[in-house]
Amino acid sequence: xxxxxxxxxxxxxxxxxxxxxxxxxxxxxxxxxxxxxxxxxxxxxxxxxxxxxxxxxxxxxxxxxxxxxxxxxxxxxxxxxxxxxxxxxxxxxxxxxxxxxxxxxxxxxxxxxxxxxxxxxxxxxxxxxxxxxxxxxxxxxxxxxxxxxxxxxxxxxxxxxxxxxxxxxxxxxxxxxxxxxxxxxxxxxxxxxxxxxxxxxxxxxxxxxxxxxxxxxxxxxxxxxxxxxxxxxxxxxxxxxxxxxxxxxxxxxxxxxxxxxxxx
Amino acid sequence: xxxxxxxxxxxxxxxxxxxxxxxxxxxxxxxxxxxxxxxxxxxxxxxxxxxxxxxxxxxxxxxxxxxxxxxxxxxxxxxxxxxxxxxxxxxxxxxxxxxxxxxxxxxxxxxxxxxxxxxxxxxxxxxxxxxxxxxxxxxxxxxxxxxxxxxxxxxxxxxxxxxxxxxxxxxxxxxxxxxxxxxxxxxxxxxxxxxxxxxxxxxxxxxxxxxxxxxxxxxxxxxxxxxxxxxxxxxxxxxxxxxxxxxxxxxxxxxxxxxxxxxxxxxxxxxxxxxxxxxxxxxxxxxxxxxxxxxxxxxxxxxxxxxxxxxxxxxxxx
Numbered sequence: 001x002x003x004x005x006x007x008x009x010x011x012x013x014x015x016x017x018x019x020x021x022x023x024x025x026x027x028x029x030x031x032x033x034x035x036x037x038x039x040x041x042x043x044x045x046x047x048x049x050x051x052x053x054x055x056x057x058x059x060x061x062x063x064x065x066x067x068x069x070x071x072x073x074x075x076x077x078x079x080x081x082x083x084x085x086x087x088x089x090x091x092x093x094x095x096x097x098x099x100x101x102x103x104x105x106x107x108x109x110x111x112x113x114x115x116x117x118x119x120x121x122x123x124x125x126x127x128x129x130x131x132x133x134x135x136x137x138x139x140x141x142x143x144x145x146x147x148x149x150x151x152x153x154x155x156x157x158x159x160x161x162x163x164x165x166x167x168x169x170x171x172x173x174x175x176x177x178x179x180x181x182x183x184x185x186x187x188x189x190x191x192x193x194x195x196x197x198x199x200x201x202x203x204x205x206x207x208x209x210x211x212x213x214x215x216x217x218x219x220x221x222x223x224x225x226x227x228x229x230x231x232x233x234x235x236x237x238x239x240x241x242x243x244x245x246x247x248x249x250x251x252x253x254x255x256x257x258x259x260x261x262x263x264x
Numbered sequence: 265x266x267x268x269x270x271x272x273x274x275x276x277x278x279x280x281x282x283x284x285x286x287x288x289x290x291x292x293x294x295x296x297x298x299x300x301x302x303x304x305x306x307x308x309x310x311x312x313x314x315x316x317x318x319x320x321x322x323x324x325x326x327x328x329x330x331x332x333x334x335x336x337x338x339x340x341x342x343x344x345x346x347x348x349x350x351x352x353x354x355x356x357x358x359x360x361x362x363x364x365x366x367x368x369x370x371x372x373x374x375x376x377x378x379x380x381x382x383x384x385x386x387x388x389x390x391x392x393x394x395x396x397x398x399x400x401x402x403x404x405x406x407x408x409x410x411x412x413x414x415x416x417x418x419x420x421x422x423x424x425x426x427x428x429x430x431x432x433x434x435x436x437x438x439x440x441x442x443x444x445x446x447x448x449x450x451x452x453x454x455x456x457x458x459x460x461x462x463x464x465x466x467x468x469x470x471x472x473x474x475x476x477x478x479x480x481x482x483x484x485x486x487x488x489x490x491x492x493x494x495x496x497x498x499x500x501x502x503x504x505x506x507x508x509x510x511x512x513x514x515x516x517x518x519x520x521x522x523x524x525x526x527x528x529x530x531x532x533x534x535x536x537x538x539x540x541x542x543x544x545x546x547x548x549x550x551x552x553x554x555x556x557x558x559x560x561x562x563x564x565x566x567x568x569x570x571x572x573x574x575x576x577x578x579x580x581x582x
Contacts, residue, residue: 051463077465089460091453093520093570102453103464107446112474115446122446148577149570169464 002065004029004173004204005050005081010059012045019045021228022059027173029064032195032205034215034236037225038248043208044086046225047175051083052076064172078108080172084179086208088158092151096142096161099150100133101126105170129168136164140194156183163194173204180211192218216240224248267523282429286422294537295421296493301533302432303490307506308513308529309439309522310482315511316519317448318475319455321374323507324365324381325483327388328358330502332484333491334392337405347411351488358484362477370472389502404498411492424493431489435482436526442478443522451475452520516557518564528565 005027012020020042027033037043048054050061052073061069063079071079091099106125107115114122137143140160145153150161159179166174179195180188188211195218199205209215215222216236223233226248232239239245285298307329314322335357336350345353369380392399399405410419411427418424442448454461454468461468491497509532517528535553539546561568 053459053463072467073459073462074465074467077463082465083463085460085463089457089463091456091460093456094453098449101446102449102461102466105465108465112447116441118445126446144581148581149574152574152578165464 002029003027003062004031004064005206006060006062007046007050008060008062010046010049010061011057012042012049012054013057018228020049023225023228023230024059025223025230025233027204027206028221030199030202030204031220032199032207032218034219034222035206035208035225036210036212036215036222036239037231040227041225042228043225044177047083047177047206047208050076051081051175077169077171080170081175082166082169082171082173083175084159084162084166084177086177086181088155088162090150090153090158090161090165093149095145095147095149096137096164097130097133097146099161100136100165100168101129103165103168104129104133105168133168136167139167139197140164141190156187159183160191160194167198167203171203173206174198175206175208177208178210179207180209180214188214212240271523279433283426286425292421295425297533297537299421299425299428299493300490301529302428303486303493304506304509304513304533305526305529306432306435306486307483308510308517309436309525310479310486311510312514312517312519312522312525313439313443313451314475314479316514316521316525317443317451317455318472319374319452320370320472320476321378322381322476322479323378324362324384324476325479325510326385326502326504326507327381328362328480328483329487329490329506330385330388330392331361332358332487333497333501334399334405335484336488337408337491337497338398340408341405347409347492348413350492351485354484354488355481358480359477362480363473366473366476366480370469370476385502385507389499392499392502399499402499404496404501406496406498408492408495408497410495428489428493431485435486439482440522447471447474455520512554514564516554516561516564518561518566518568521564521566524564524566524569 003026007026008024010020010023011018023042023046035043035046045054049056052068052071052075055070059069060067063076063081066079068076068079068081091102094102106129110122110125113119134143137146140163142153142157142161142164145157150158153161159182163174163176163179180191183191192214195205195207207215207219219236221233222236222239224231224239224245231244231248232242234242286295289295307325311322311325314320314325332354335354336347339345339350339353340347365384369377372380393402395401410417410424412418418427450461450466451471454471458468487501491501494501513529513532514525516532517525536546536550539549563570
């Protein structure tokens with residue numbers, strides 16, 4: 001298997017504070033990779049750097065062998081890397097259908113004349129996009145709310161809508177920033193099932209999440225961050241049993257003082 | 265927002281009535297009000313594109329309005345061109361200006377954008393007053409001749425009314441096409457959540473620039489027509505009163521809704537006239553109505569209607 005995402009020597013500081021230092025890891029094509037670590041360990045900064053929302057101080061990001069280092073966010077997205085946001089972002093006044101239609105990737109090939117005059121080429125794409133949007137809305141279970149503006153949705157429903165919009169953009173890799181944080185625990189398994197279904201269609205995933213059970217049940221590989229660098233990476237079992245992870249992330253290794261600040 | 269089925273019928277009826285208006289009244293006063301109303305509505309609809317859709321609170325509209333007026337007046341009086349060429353000249357000058365300014369300021373933050381556009385409007389009014397060689401300063405350019413087309417002179421209010429009406433309908437039809445297209449959808453998405461739009465592979469900057477430039481051109485041409493309605497242009501053409509009128513129409517109607525802003529434009533013209541039964545209290549009542557709308561419909565008529573719809577939907581889903 002080849003890597004869909006390669007991160008090499010990524011470093012980023014904010015006014016002297018090293019948020020990420022010389023981090024390197026890969027996401028295999030077609031895999032679900034988890035990225036975990038205590039608060040402040042640099043996970044979100046890493047996502048911002050690879051998706052173009054922050055400039056790297058040093059390092060290199062490749063998507064499917066193509067260099068996307070310091071591309072702007074829209075260009076990164078067009079290259080096939082779509083991210084979601086920790087503080088869920090949707091278009092509040094739009095219903096789920098319009099939310100997804102904005103994200104639809106195939107409109108990118110049209111010029112403004114096609115769009116303004118609604119040429120046959122535009123209408124064909126629009127019809128196909130609506131069919132696909134309805135499928136995705138059904139996949140995430142929002143069909144009943146298809147006429148409701150997104151502001152009416154619950155927090156968890158908004159996260160699902162944001163995920164459907166990410167799918168709509170036809171990505172090769174989706175980077176999810178805390179997909180189940182704040183989601184009703186009874187629905188976490190549903191989210192995992194939806195992600196597995198999407199993964200089965202060939203989309204790779206990089207998932208940042210604090211819910212370790214969720215990560216362990218879903219991921220082929222887990223990368224652990226601590227204080228801005230990669231601590232270890234391996235299968236969920238290896239990571240779960242590694243004393244350094246217990247120490248750094250869970251803070252419950254024997255003979256180590258427990259720091260409340262680092263508890264998950 | 266979905267439109268009621270009778271929209272097309274209502275629009276047709278309104279257009280027919282507007283075309284018949286000069287036949288129904290011989291009063292130049294009412295025709296004059298109607299001309300101002302149509303032109304203000306056009307400028308407000310353009311402001312709705314840049315503010316209601318793209319989310320850019322642009323005070324530069326006032327500057328474009330004034331520059332459009334001066335360009336057409338100068339083209340006719342100093343260059344000896346026709347009224348029609350004057351309008352075109354106003355559009356082209358505003359196009360170039362808006363592109364130059366827009367490339368820079370659509371990349372700034374929202375607060376900086378407001379400040380820069382406000383400064384631009386103030387600068388335009390300063391130039392109108394102080395660049396005497398071109399604008400003739402505080403005296404202005406009086407005696408703008410009535411437009412003519414192939415020997416037909418639009419030398420009465422009723423005739424000029426048709427120029428305003430046709431231009432308004434063309435501008436509104438274009439804006440309607442634009443706002444209801446995918447471009448309108450993306451513009452309002454940018455207003456709601458800029459980073460999300462970027463993360464979905466869409467560059468916001470060209471969309472913002474296009475909205476800014478299109479609004480500038482339409483506002484400039486509307487100003488050009490308005491100058492020939494007044495038959496004189498002087499620095500008071502850049503009075504903040506005009507900006508305030510455009511802004512009130514957009515806010516009362518509901519920023520980001522095409523029809524609501526059109527209806528609010530009509531209401532804002534008709535309302536002060538209906539209130540004429542009591543001349544002393546007229547503007548007081550007008551003010552009270554404005555304040556009441558602001559208090560009870562903070563997102564305008566369209567926002568109020570949308571709230572009702574959402575409430576009904578909540579009930580149905582329960």
